[in-house]
Every structure is written in C-alpha cells, then in structure tokens.
Amino acid sequence: MNLTDRPRRLRRDGVREMVSETVLDASDLIAPVFVDATTDERVPIESMPGHERVPVEESVARVEEVLETGVEAVMLFGIPKSKDDRGTRTGAEDGVIQEATRRITSETDAYVITDVCLCEYTDHGHCGVLEEGVGGAHAGEDDATDGDDARLTVKNDETLDLLGKIATSHAEAGADMVAPSGMMDGMVAAIRESLDSAGFSDVPIMSYAAKYESAFYGPFRDAADGAPAFGDRRHYQMDPANRREALREVHLDVEQSADVLMVKPALPYLDVVRSIREEFDHPVAAYNVSGEYAMLHAASEKGWLDLEEVALESLVSIKRAGADLILTYFAEDVAGRL
Numbered sequence: 001m002n003l004t005d006r007p008r009r010l011r012r013d014g015v016r017e018m019v020s021e022t023v024l025d026a027s028d029l030i031a032p033v034f035v036d037a038t039t040d041e042r043v044p045i046e047s048m049p050g051h052e053r054v055p056v057e058e059s060v061a062r063v064e065e066v067l068e069t070g071v072e073a074v075m076l077f078g079i080p081k082s083k084d085d086r087g088t089r090t091g092a093e094d095g096v097i098q099e100a101t102r103r104i105t106s107e108t109d110a111y112v113i114t115d116v117c118l119c120e121y122t123d124h125g126h127c128g129v130l131e132e133g134v135g136g137a138h139a140g141e142d143d144a145t146d147g148d149d150a151r152l153t154v155k156n157d158e159t160l161d162l163l164g165k166i167a168t169s170h171a172e173a174g175a176d177m178v179a180p181s182g183m184m185d186g187m188v189a190a191i192r193e194s195l196d197s198a199g200f201s202d203v204p205i206m207s208y209a210a211k212y213e214s215a216f217y218g219p220f221r222d223a224a225d226g227a228p229a230f231g232d233r234r235h236y237q238m239d240p241a242n243r244r245e246a247l248r249e250v251h252l253d254v255e256q257s258a259d260v261l262m263v264k265p266a267l268p269y270l271d272v273v274r275s276i277r278e279e280f281d282h283p284v285a286a287y288n289v290s291g292e293y294a295m296l297h298a299a300s301e302k303g304w305l306d307l308e309e310v311a312l313e314s315l316v317s318i319k320r321a322g323a324d325l326i327l328t329y330f331a332e333d334v335a336g337r338l
Contacts, residue, residue, distance in 0.1 A: 022320040026070035026338045031331035036079040037096035047219035059100040060107045069335040073111040090121045090166045098173040105174035114170040116180040164194030171200040181208040188256035204259035210246035211264045213237035216291030246272045265289040270321040277322025288328035
C-alpha cells in the first residue's frame with residue numbers, strides 16, 4: 001500500500017472548502033410560486049409541507065419572502081378562475097399569471113419565469129387541445145385506457161398556436177422568461193415566432209426539453225389542480241426508459257432556438273442531465289420536482305433522515321451532474337445555508 005498519496009490531507013477544515021469541486025449558490029436556484037385566482041387567502045399544500053397557494057393580491061408579498069432568502073428567480077404557476085376544454089384562461093389579459101406577473105415585475109426585483117402550459121387550465125387536465133370525442137363530461141377515469149391510443153390524443157399543431165399566444169401574453173405582462181412544459185413537438189419554434197412577431201425577441205425560452213412521464217409529479221398536481229381527469233400523459237411526455245431520445249428532443253429544441261434546456265424530474269434522471277451537459281453548450285436546468293421534495297419531507301417526519309442535510313446533498317448532486325439552474329421547492333430553505 002502506497003501511503004505517500006493521502007487524499008485525506010485535503011479533507012481537513014480550512015482546505016476542504018477551498019478544493020470543493022462543486023459550488024451551489026442561492027443564485028443557482030429558482031423557487032416555484034403558486035398563484036390561485038379562486039381564493040382570497042393562502043391555502044397550505046398538504047402534500048408539500050411549507051408551500052401554499054397564494055391569492056393574486058398576495059403574490060408580491062410571497063415573492064418578497066423568496067427574495068429575502070437570497071433566491072433571485074421565481075417560476076409562476078397559476079390556478080385560474082375557470083376551466084374549459086381549450087384552456088382559454090391561459091392567454092387572458094386578466095388571467096392569473098398575467099395579473100401576478102404585472103404586479104411582481106412592477107413591485108419587486110425578482111426575475112420572473114412563467115410556466116407556459118394548458119394542463120392547469122383545461123377541464124380535462126391535459127396539456128393541449130384533445131382530439132374530438134376525447135374527454136368531456138362523459139369521460140371517466142376508465143374511458144381512456146392505457147392501450148387505447150386513439151382515445152387520448154392531443155392535437156399537437158393546434159396546441160402550438162395556443163402556446164405561442166400564451167407565451168406572448170406572459171411577455172406582454174412583463175415576464176422575463178417563458179418556460180413551455182407541454183412536450184409538444186415544435187413548441188419552441190412556435191413560441192419563438194410568436195414572441196419575435198410581437199416584438200419580444202429579447203425574452204428567452206427555457207424549454208422543458210426532456211420531460212418524462214413520471215410518477216414523481218403527484219404533489220404538484222395537487223398544488224396546481226392539474227391532474228388529468230382521465231388517462232395519462234404518456235403520449236406526449238417521455239418514456240422513463242429512454243436516454244438517447246432525450247438527446248434527440250434537446251437537439252430539436254436547440255435548433256428551434258431554445259435558450260435554456262430543462263430536464264424534469266431531476267434526481268432519477270441525473271444521467272440525462274450529465275449527457276445534455278456534455279453534448280450542448282446551452283445552460284442546463286433541472287427540476288427537483290414535488291415528489292422528490294415530498295419524499296424527503298416524509299422520511300424526515302419519520303425521523304429517518306435529516307431534512308436539511310439531505311435537501312442540500314440532493315441539490316449538490318444535481319449541480320454536480322451538470323445543471324446550471326435548479327428549480328426546487330427547497331430553494332428558500334437551502335438558500336439560508338448558502
């Protein structure tokens with residue numbers, strides 16, 4: 001055994017931090033904020049301890065709480081006053097995200113990113129316009145089975161037109177960045193064209209470029225009231241078994257002028273984060289999703305894990321894998337330590 005090479009020499013206090021290979025900073029983090037047009041008071045989200053839906057009137061106060069921790073960016077998710085089969089409230093001038101964005105950007109220094117999708121706004125809970133005959137009042141959970149592809153099909157190209165209009169309405173309200181999350185083919189190009197045509201060529205797009213059909217989204221769907229009324233999203237979100245497909249998806253988004261590339265979820269897909277980091281020069285974001293947050297909280301409540309330590313370790317692992325930005329429900333808690 002050769003004891004002249006002793007890695008432990010650099011693990012002592014004083015030098016350990018100096019040689020740390022991965023540095024996590026509060027400026028790397030994005031905090032999700034849920035704005036609810038149906039309530040006039042804050043509503044705790046039971047499956048995500050420490051998080052709430054806030055009314056539009058309190059959106060500024062909520063973001064100011066985030067900023068006080070050192071986190072500089074927020075992602076806005078909206079719960080609308082009403083829903084329909086086309087999610088028409090998404091692009092409304094007085095929509096929940098539009099109104100919250102106007103208030104937040106005029107009264108705070110936060111960097112505001114907006115979620116561009118339809119699932120929270122459609123009465124069927126899917127991320128686009130459905131083919132005729134799918135959904136509606138007659139549709140129950142068993143009406144669209146996993147093997148019945150024809151019964152659960154989102155109209156891709158018709159949805160693109162809506163996404164462009166939604167993103168533009170967010171930019172008009174003052175959004176600093178828009179983030180399409182529906183995994184529609186061509187969504188980045190459609191949004192870029194719409195933004196540019198409206199004079200918002202400087203507004204960047206953070207694409208959910210590799211978004212998987214994951215079981216880790218449950219608490220978010222409670223928070224945003226965005227669960228599918230029937231069926232699932234496997235026809236447009238990615239198969240968890242596929243890594244090479246993620247690179248293909250990201251290539252397409254890069255060709256369409258995506259500015260930031262998002263991987264969702266984060267922890268079960270760190271190999272995908274690493275592959276994208278190595279393949280592309282663009283900034284890479286990772287979404288440390290609600291299920292990842294909830295499971296650590298649940299283990300902590302059982303006394304099995306130290307919540308603060310595992311939260312920080314999880315985020316460092318995401319940064320080490322290659323993420324430049326991390327969207328996480330732990331943002332405020334971890335920022336204090338950083």
